Amino acid sequence: MDSSVHTSLLERIGDVVLPGDLLFSFSPPEAGDANPKADRLICGPGLRRSGAEIRVCRAGVLKHKQPNMYWVNCQQRRYVPAKGESVIGIVTAKSGDVFKVDVGGSEQASLSYLAFEGATKRNRPNVQVGDLVFGQFTIANKDMEPELVCIDSCGRANGMGVFGGDGLLFKVSLGLVRRLLAPQSDLVSDLEKMFPCEMVVGMNGRVWVKARTVQHTLILSNLLEACENMSTAQRHTLFRRVADGGI
Amino acid sequence: MANDGGAKLSKNLLRMKFMQRGLDAEVKKQLDEEEKRIISDEHWFLDLPELKAKENHIIEERSFVPCEDLVYGRMSFKGFNPDVEKLMLLMNAPREEEDEEEEDESMNKMETDITDEEMAKRYQSLVESMRKKFAKKRDRSAVSNKEDVNCNVTDDIRPKRAFMKPQD
Numbered sequence: 071m072d073s074s075v076h077t078s079l080l081e082r083i084g085d086v087v088l089p090g091d092l093l094f095s096f097s098p099p100e101a102g103d104a105n106p107k108a109d110r111l112i113c114g115p116g117l118r119r120s121g122a123e124i125r126v127c128r129a130g131v132l133k134h135k136q137p138n139m140y141w142v143n144c145q146q147r148r149y150v151p152a153k154g155e156s157v158i159g160i161v162t163a164k165s166g167d168v169f170k171v172d173v174g175g176s177e178q179a180s181l182s183y184l185a186f187e188g189a190t191k192r193n194r195p196n197v198q199v200g201d202l203v204f205g206q207f208t209i210a211n212k213d214m215e216p217e218l219v220c221i222d223s224c225g226r227a228n229g230m231g232v233f234g235g236d237g238l239l240f241k242v243s244l245g246l247v248r249r250l251l252a253p254q255s256d257l258v259s260d261l262e263k264m265f266p267c268e269m270v271v272g273m274n275g276r277v278w279v280k281a282r283t284v285q286h287t288l289i290l291s292n293l294l295e296a297c298e299n300m301s302t303a304q305r306h307t308l309f310r311r312v313a314d315g316g317i
Numbered sequence: 318m319a320n321d322g323g324a325k326l327s328k329n330l331l332r333m334k335f336m337q338r339g340l341d342a343e344v345k346k347q348l349d350e351e352e353k354r355i356i357s358d359e360h361w362f363l364d365l366p367e368l369k370a371k372e373n374h375i376i377e378e379r380s381f382v383p384c385e386d387l388v389y390g391r392m393s394f395k396g397f398n399p400d401v402e403k404l405m406l407l408m409n410a411p412r413e414e415e416d417e418e419e420e421d422e423s424m425n426k427m428e429t430d431i432t433d434e435e436m437a438k439r440y441q442s443l444v445e446s447m448r449k450k451f452a453k454k455r456d457r458s459a460v461s462n463k464e465d466v467n468c469n470v471t472d473d474i475r476p477k478r479a480f481m482k483p484q485d
Contacts, residue, residue, distance in 0.1 A: 112378050139384055
């Protein structure tokens with residue numbers, strides 16, 4: 071794979087692409103290439119490989135990250151579970167040793183009681199039906215139901231597990247979630263200046279907020295929902311009004 | 318005769334659960350690796366000349382997390398929840414370190430090492446345990462009684478030996 075492949079792809083970075091668009095087709099490199107790893111190409115969400123071709127399967131803006139990662143930035147509300155993503159789930163059922171957790175996907179995720187920090191047969195976590203859990207997917211493919219855990223690979227919780235109480239959970243689109251979680255996010259830095267609050271953002275579009283008073287909590291949730299369709303200037307104006315106590 | 322042979326603990330005692338807790342992490346890793354080796358030895362492999370040298374050139378990734386380098390999902394602002402703010406610093410710090418220069422990385426590594434005081438304490442406890450390990454049964458009581466001063470211990474041992482000889 072020559073650099074011409076990346077060149078042809080880089081020309082279209084930032085363009086709007088439609089499903090069915092053919093990005094490129096490549097011929098296998100000749101044997102004895104010096105650097106095989108640099109020739110590798112990673113297709114992110116929205117792109118799909120079809121034989122030797124890469125095609126777009128979602129409408130959106132083509133994005134690129136050095137050195138070899140491409141994906142399509144699209145807007146949607148339905149969440150598709152993917153491995154390694156942190157989500158907010160709602161416990162819906164408890165059957166024996168496994169909890170059923172609603173994550174907003176096509177199927178409910180399963181969460182074992184041993185997937186909490188310090189949980190053993192004798193020491194069971196206190197999880198009730200209706201609780202909110204913040205966990206991470208370890209198994210999420212199209213062939214079987216997804217599986218959540220609330221510990222990392224070293225066995226520590228790092229903030230995952232059952233949380234909540236006196237907060238507000240609401241749903242936003244997946245695009246807004248990615249804007250909130252992007253490093254150096256303008257939205258988060260603006261929120262940071264308003265008043266003390268706590269926030270849990272799940273990759274499945276669920277956001278949980280908590281502030282000192284109910285009024286502050288409601289203001290925060292309304293701001294987050296409204297920010298999705300605002301320009302930067304409009305957002306700053308609204309935030310200034312909120313800071314002045316105009317709302 | 319019996320005194321010299323009885324230096325080690327019995328196997329049944331060592332196998333008890335509270336003794337297992339004291340095993341070093343390295344010993345545990347070795348045990349795990351041995352188990353894995355036994356399992357992997359039973360597997361078969363195929364030599365396919367056509368496919369052996371080939372690799373995947375296009376990899377499909379279904380998650381946005383590696384694409385956009387997303388930060389941790391729990392946030393807290395202005396000291397609302399101090400635990401979460403510690404978590405934010407902990408979980409989001411590695412990316413900041415990558416941005417820094419290599420010199421800063423080496424400095425960070427230096428900072429995370431054990432301080433001199435901790436090193437001295439651990440070394441002291443190590444010395445004591447080694448002394449106890451190699452002390453014979455006859456000398457153990459003397460060592461335990463007079464741990465503070467080393468000179469006295471050495472002085473006391475010699476007269477005892479000298480005193481025993483004339484009686485024999």
